[in-house]
Amino acid sequence: MTRKSTLAIFAITASALALAACSQAVAPADNAAMADNMAIDDGTMTDDAMPADNVGATSQSVGFTGGDGASLGSVTVTENAGGVTMAIRATGMPAGVHGIHLHEKGLCDGPKFESAGAHWNPGLKQHGRDNPAGAHAGDLANLTVAADGSASTSIPVAGAMMASGNMMLADADGTVLVVHAKADDYRTDPSGDSGDRIACAVVAKGR
Numbered sequence: 509m510t511r512k513s514t515l516a517i518f519a520i521t522a523s524a525l526a527l528a529a530c531s532q533a534v535a536p537a538d539n540a541a542m543a544d545n546m547a548i549d550d551g552t553m554t555d556d557a558m559p560a561d562n563v564g565a566t567s568q569s570v571g572f573t574g575g576d577g578a579s580l581g582s583v584t585v586t587e588n589a590g591g592v593t594m595a596i597r598a599t600g601m602p603a604g605v606h607g608i609h610l611h612e613k614g615l616c617d618g619p620k621f622e623s624a625g626a627h628w629n630p631g632l633k634q635h636g637r638d639n640p641a642g643a644h645a646g647d648l649a650n651l652t653v654a655a656d657g658s659a660s661t662s663i664p665v666a667g668a669m670m671a672s673g674n675m676m677l678a679d680a681d682g683t684v685l686v687v688h689a690k691a692d693d694y695r696t697d698p699s700g701d702s703g704d705r706i707a708c709a710v711v712a713k714g715r
Contacts, residue, residue, distance in 0.1 A: 567584055567585060567586040567587065568584070568585055568670075568711075569582055569583070569584040569585075570582065570583060570585070570709045570710055570711055571709060572598065572601075572685075572687070572707045572708065572709045573616055573618065573707065573708055573709070574600075574618070574706065574707055575618045575619035575620065575621070575705075575706060575707075576618065576619065577618060578600065579599070579600070580598060580599060580600050580601050580687075580707045581596070581597045581598040581599040581600070581601065581658075581659075581707075582596075582597050582709070583595065583596050583597070583685055583709050583711065584597075585670070585677075585711050585712075587669060587670050590664075590666060590667070591664060591665050591666040591667050591668045591669070591675075592664075592665045592668045592669070592670065592677070593662050593663070593664050593665070594648070594662065594663045594664075594665060594685065594711075595661075595662045596608075596651060596659060596660070596661050596662070596663065597658075597659070597660050598651070598653055598657070598658055598659035598660070598687075598707075599657060599658055600657045601653045601657050601658075601659065601687065601706070601707060602653065602657070602689070602706065603653050603654060603655045603656075603657065604652075604653060604690075604691075605650050605651070605652050605653075605690075605691040606650060606651045606652075606653060606687050606688055606689065606690065606691065606702070606706070607650060607651075607687075607688035607690065607691055607692030607699070607700050607702030607703075608648050608649070608650065608651045608663070608685065608686065608687050608688065608692075609627050609628075609644070609646045609647055609648055609685075609686055609688070609692070609699070609702075610627065610628040610645070610646030610648065610665070610677075610683050610684070610685055610686075610711070611624035611625055611626065611627055611628060611646060611683065611684045611685075611686050612624070612625040612626055612627065612628045612629065612646075612681055612683065613625040613681045613682060613683075613684065613714070614681060614682015614683055614684055614710050614711075614712055614713045614714045615682070615684065615710070615714075616684055616708035616709065616710050618708075620704065620705060621684075621686060621705040621708040622705075624684045624686055624705065624708060625681070626698060627644040627646045627647065627698065627699065628644065628645055628646030628677075628683055629644040629645060629646065630645055630674065630675055631644070631645055633645075634697045634698075635647060635695075635696065635697040635698050635699060635700055636692070636693070636694045636695040636696065636697070636700055637694050638693075638694040638695040639694075639695050639696075639697065641697075642695075642697075643694075645665070645667070645668065645675060646665075646683075647692070647694075647700070648663045648665070649663055650691050650692050651687060670712060671712075677711060677712035678712035678713065678714075678715065679712075679714070679715070680714055680715050681714045682710065682712045682713045682714035682715075683710075683711050683712045684708050684709060684710050684711060685708070685709045685711050686705050686707070686708050687705070687706055687707035687708075688702035688703050688704065688705055688706065689702070689703035689704040689705075689706050690702050690703035
C-alpha cells in the first residue's frame with residue numbers, strides 16, 4: 509500500500525470518528541426536544557396553561573318562575589359586541605300577548621315579584637318606545653304566547669353588557685326579566701299598562 513493510500517484511509521477514518529462523536533453529543537438535546545413535543549401532543553398542560561373557569565363565557569341560561577313557584581321556561585342571555593340578546597323559551601305561560609321588561613333589582617320574590625323594583629332605566633327616561641320621552645333601557649318587545657303556553661323568541665337589548673360599561677346588568681342591584689299579564693302599549697308611563705307581574709327570571713344577581 510502506498511503512502512498516499514495510507515494517508516487517505518487515515519483521513520476517512522478520522523472523519524467518521526468525528527461525525528460519530530458529534531451525533532452522540534447532539535442526541536440528548538434532540539431527545540429532550542422530542543420529549544417536550546410528546547408532552548404537548550398528549551394533552552398535558554401545566555398549571556399556568558390551564559384555562560380559568562368561565563373565561564370567555566358570553567352567555568348564561570336562567571329559569572322563569574311563576575308567582576306560585578312553578579317553572580315557566582327559561583331565558584338565555586348572550587353578550588355580543590352591540591349589547592345582549594335575550595332568547596326566551598316559555599312553557600306553561602298564559603296564552604296571549606304579554607309585556608316583558610328588564611327590572612332594576614335582581615330579586616324574584618313571589619307571588620307578585622314586587623322585589624324586582626321598577627324598570628331598568630339607567631338613562632332616566634319614561635316608559636315606552638312610542639313615548640316622546642322614552643324609552644327605558646329595559647323596555648322590550650311584547651311576548652306572544654301560543655294556546656299551548658309556549659313561546660320562542662329572541663329580543664336584542666342594544667348597549668347592555670353583563671358586567672361592564674355604563675349599561676351593566678350585573679351592577680350592585682342586579683337585574684331581572686319580568687313577564688306581565690297584559691300587553692305593553694309601548695307608551696304609558698311607568699309600565700305600558702301591562703298589568704301584574706306573572707313570571708320572573710334573575711338574569712344578573714346583585715353584587
